[in-house]
Amino acid sequence: MEIAIIAHDGKKAEMVQFINQHKEKLQEKKIDIISTGTTGGKVENAGIKVTKMLSGPLGGDAQIAARVAEGKCKMVIFFRDPLEKHPHEPDVIMLMRLCDVHDVPLATNPATAELLVSAL
Numbered sequence: 363m364e365i366a367i368i369a370h371d372g373k374k375a376e377m378v379q380f381i382n383q384h385k386e387k388l389q390e391k392k393i394d395i396i397s398t399g400t401t402g403g404k405v406e407n408a409g410i411k412v413t414k415m416l417s418g419p420l421g422g423d424a425q426i427a428a429r430v431a432e433g434k435c436k437m438v439i440f441f442r443d444p445l446e447k448h449p450h451e452p453d454v455i456m457l458m459r460l461c462d463v464h465d466v467p468l469a470t471n472p473a474t475a476e477l478l479v480s481a482l
């Protein structure tokens with residue numbers, strides 16, 4: 363099963379911590395992690411295998427949105443920073459919309475992500 367992880371800059375440390383906390387379960391359940399570029403790099407540095415797309419502002423969110431639409435990506439964990447502006451906000455909205463269109467679980471904060479991962 364493929365899961366996407368994405369974090370805005372102000373939330374990347376939290377994402378690394380979250381994935382570290384759950385890495386045994388993710389391995390045990392044979393989860394393939396995909397990610398936007400910079401988030402993926404940080405998670406990789408923590409010793410976790412990730413397939414990296416482009417960086418978010420360069421189209422990474424859009425690539426993940428396409429995988430959601432194609433039925434390849436089955437869950438999205440996206441730690442958004444609601445206190446910052448992002449030049450690629452339209453891509454972010456597109457990704458969230460396509461999760462709703464295709465009924466793909468989407469967590470936009472750690473509390474919800476905990477619930478989703480506990481359901482794997």
Ligand SMILES: O=C(CO)COP(=O)(O)O
Pocket residue numbers: 368369370371398399400401402416417418419422423448450454
């Ligand atoms: O901008 C992002 C999500 O919208 C995240 O992209 P990066 O992981 O490349 O920073």
